[in-house]
Amino acid sequence: MSDFGPRSLYAPAGILTRAEAQEIALRALRNSPAEETRVSINSTARADTRFALNQVTTSGENQDTQVTITAYAGNRAASVNTNRLDEASLAAAAKQAYEIAKLVPPNPERMPELGAQRYPATRERSITLPTPTERAAASKIVTELARANELIATGFIECRAGASALANSKGLFAYDSSSSVTMTTTVRSPDGTGSGWACTDGNTFSDLDPARVAATAVQKAKDSRSPVAIEPGRYTTILEPTAVGNLVQLIAGAMQARSADEGRSFFSKQGGGNKIGLKVVDERVTLVTDPADSPSTSGGYDGDGIPLEKVTWIENGVVKNLNYDRFWAQKQGVPPTRAGGGGGGGGGGGGARSLRLLGGTTSLADMVKNTERGILVTRFWYIRGVDPRTILYTGLTRDGTFLIENGKVTRPIKNFRFNESPIFFLNNLEAMGPTIRINASENLSAGGAVYMPPIKVRDFTFSSLSDAV
Incomplete structure (x- = not known):
């Protein structure tokens, strides 16, 4: 039609x-x-x-x-x-x-x-x-x-x-x-x-x-009272879906083909070109945008009116696509990416702005049960960029951070500042749970639909303590 x-x-x-x-x-x-x-x-x-x-x-x-x-x-x-x-x-x-x-x-x-x-x-x-x-x-x-x-x-x-x-x-x-x-x-x-x-x-x-x-x-508020301080460092960490969304969305924002081709991003390949076709994270990671996930009735269109389509950005850990606008696509001799990023905006579905990280089958409870010592994070806050070449960000844990010992959540702990890249922790992936729809806070989802699983990772970097609740 x-x-x-x-x-x-x-x-x-x-x-x-x-x-x-x-x-x-x-x-x-x-x-x-x-x-x-x-x-x-x-x-x-x-x-x-x-x-x-x-x-x-x-x-x-x-x-x-x-x-x-x-x-x-x-x-x-x-x-x-x-x-x-x-x-x-x-x-x-x-x-x-x-x-x-x-x-x-x-x-x-x-x-x-x-x-x-x-x-x-x-x-x-x-x-x-x-x-x-x-x-x-x-x-x-x-x-x-x-x-x-x-x-x-x-x-x-x-x-x-x-x-x-x-x-x-x-x-x-x-x-x-x-x-x-x-x-x-x-x-x-x-x-x-x-x-x-x-x-x-x-x-x-x-x-x-x-x-x-x-x-x-209510339960998190009760459980997180009177937190204790533990030493910053690298910990096995279980991230609830919102915490995952806070940081994984930053990958999608960094997948601009032009900055990659010009040597200005993580997706730039050493010696020239970009990382399409290269494995960058654990093979269990697949990241997609899909108009079917969008809140819109027709899937949306981009800023020039191009109808949006499903785009797989990372599949089984391998970069499959980068975001080509019309100008850069013409310059590079490839089709433009039909994934939004502009569109009519507002409340009308001009851009799909959806993002889905495909999940696994391990429940959050089982992740805790199988953790000898680690940290459970509800969400992150005040997230700010540090190094675009590695997608490194800093920020704070917030509203419920807990210590895991011998397979059980044992006590609330004071919040941490983190210095971490989603690329780093998705290379240290241990387990993934079922994907659910979340609100990723800090308005990173731009009003769209975001679907993330809980995940368990090794060596997540907490750099210092924070007295903020």
Whole structure:
């Protein structure tokens, strides 16, 4: 088919339908004086509830539609944003974009706009937002259990729904819609020494499991009280799925073909070229992005309107693909990678932004049982880059870090600062558990769907102690 089929009938009020988005795009295009014009539309609805001190503190909803008109004058380009959708406002924005474009420096790497593309059929999926009452009820499950255990709960429920569209003066039109819902909570002891965290993530509110979140965070808060200090160093370490996601996502962010080909990344091969075809991690590691994992109804499209496809980045430890944008792909004589990384953005599924690390069959309990001495990590925080050539990062453990002795979790320990690369620890892999959908915190997932397993690794580097809880 030449474009997306009808989208879900269950969209919240205010989210543009395909027909509405196309009509706005056509009006913007016909009012543009530029040689080439691109129109990006993001129509979003958001609902959130925050709770703290065991009670709901804020609840809000908002909706917006943003139109970005990009005008081209040769290799010069400029964009103007507006949320006014009347004819005169769209025409003024298009004219302003063109006038600015004529003044900016030319871009020698500018690629021409694409023509019409073929997109997959829309998957039927409910695109809804929960009511304030529903969000408050979910919050209450956490706060009541925390109060019953004389603990203090804080958390956030964030719900997004939206649609995005991309059109240009060469006949391209893409449309997609999506929804995603996340609930996270941090539960702490009144003395401030114990802290537990948990999350639940899904495409719709019914996917969430607040009872599991409450039970997990409360238990971790109780178990992590009065931590003891142990010496930093290299330890056998069990990373829960969120901790895995915190760091493994950094590999995907480093897989740009251009930086590899130019000798600026871990994926650069010594002597020139890149590491496609080379083994870089344990053979049990397979890392993919798949539109089927995306919160969107049609799998998404990239920033130029190319429909996304499943891409295997690493398979059985071997680099299979790197991310080629259109310019670099043309320069290197290869097809561009259809994996997102741009797209319409917002809440509309313009880029899949999904990531899946295929897992194994070892349960987290069995990992602990088979560990003589090691560390159990709930998640990481304040993650910052150290060396892009090795994908080395530093950060802190947080919200439940525990010592394992003789196959049992024996005591809570003070948090560590780590200095580690996901490439390093995926070469020291001992066991993997089943993959689950997570929220990887620090917004690394960019609102998309992330699927990670728990893993057990050797010689994870903890460089110093941290008094932070």
